[in-house]
Amino acid sequence: QVQPVQSGAEVKKPGASVKLSCRTSGNTFSTSFMHWVRQAPGQGLEWIGLINPNGINTKYAQKFQGRVTMTRDTPTSTVYMELSSLTSEDTAVYYCAEERTGSYKRFDPWGQGTLVTVSS
Amino acid sequence: QSALTQPASVSGSPGQSITFSCTGTTGDVGGYDYVSWYRQHPGKAPQLMIYDVSYRPSGVSDRFSGSKSGNTASLTISGLQAEDEADYYCSSFAGSSSYVFGTGTKVTVL
Numbered sequence: 693q694v695q696p697v698q699s700g701a702e703v704k705k706p707g708a709s710v711k712l713s714c715r716t717s718g719n720t721f722s723t724s725f726m727h728w729v730r731q732a733p734g735q736g737l738e739w740i741g742l743i744n745p746n747g748i749n750t751k752y753a754q755k756f757q758g759r760v761t762m763t764r765d766t767p768t769s770t771v772y773m774e775l776s777s778l779t780s781e782d783t784a785v786y787y788c789a790e791e792r793t794g795s796y797k798r799f800d801p802w803g804q805g806t807l808v809t810v811s812s
Numbered sequence: 813q814s815a816l817t818q819p820a821s822v823s824g825s826p827g828q829s830i831t832f833s834c835t836g837t838t839g840d841v842g843g844y845d846y847v848s849w850y851r852q853h854p855g856k857a858p859q860l861m862i863y864d865v866s867y868r869p870s871g872v873s874d875r876f877s878g879s880k881s882g883n884t885a886s887l888t889i890s891g892l893q894a895e896d897e898a899d900y901y902c903s904s905f906a907g908s909s910s911y912v913f914g915t916g917t918k919v920t921v922l
Contacts, residue, residue, distance in 0.1 A: 695857075727911070729858075736815065736916040737850075737858065737901050742909065751909040753813065787857055797846035797905045800860040800869065 696803035703809045709776040714788030721769035725791035728773045730784040778810045816914035823920040829890040834902030834914045842883035846905035853898045897921045
C-alpha cells in the first residue's frame with residue numbers, strides 16, 4: 693500500500709501552535725477517514741482524533757478537545773492537524789493513519805511520523 | 813478514556829509460542845469486535861497485524877492470531893522468530909467514533 697507522507701520535524705516553544713500535514717494517495721483520499729496518533733518518547737500510542745471523508749465531521753479525544761483542529765484539502769489529498777498551547781508534554785512523534793473504505797475500524801497504512809519537539 | 817492494559821513485557825525462545833493480553837472494559841474491548849493489533853519496530857511506524865479481533869491483513873504471517881473473551885483480547889505469536897522482537901499495541905473502537913490504544917507489550921526473543 694502507498695504510505696501517507698508527513699511533513700518534517702518541528703521545534704516549537706511552549707505556548708505556540710504547530711500544524712502538521714499528511715498527504716495520501718489521491719485514489720483513497722476522498723473516501724478515507726484520517727486519524728492522528730501520537731507517541732511521546734519511550735511511551736505508548738495515544739489516539740488524538742479523526743476527520744471523516746467529507747472534511748466536515750471530526751472527533752477528538754477528550755484530552756485534546758479545545759486544543760486540536762483537523763482539516764483536509766481535497767485537491768491536494770492532504771490532511772492537517774493543528775495543536776495549540778503546546779507544552780513540553782506535547783513532545784512526541786505524531787502519526788497520521790488511514791481508515792480506508794472496506795477496512796473500517798483499523799488504522800492502515802500509517803505515515804512515517806513527524807517529530808514535534810516543544811522546548812524553550 | 814483509559815488506555816487498555818497490556819503486560820509490559822513478554823519473552824520467548826525461537827520457535828516457541830507466546831500469548832499476551834489486552835484488557836479493557838465493556839465500553840471498548842468487551843463491547844465491540846473491533847480490536848486490532850499493531851507491531852512497531854524501533855524508530856518505525858506501527859504496522860497492522862490483526863484486525864476485527866482475529867483477522868489477518870494480506871501479507872501478515874499466519875503465525876499471528878488473535879482472539880477475545882469478554883473484556884480481554886489476546887495476541888498469539890507462534891513459531892517465534894527474531895523479527896518478531898518489537899513492541900505490540902492493541903487498539904479498540906470505544907464507541908462514538910472514538911478509539912483507545914493499549915499500554916504496549918515489548919516482545920523479546922531470547
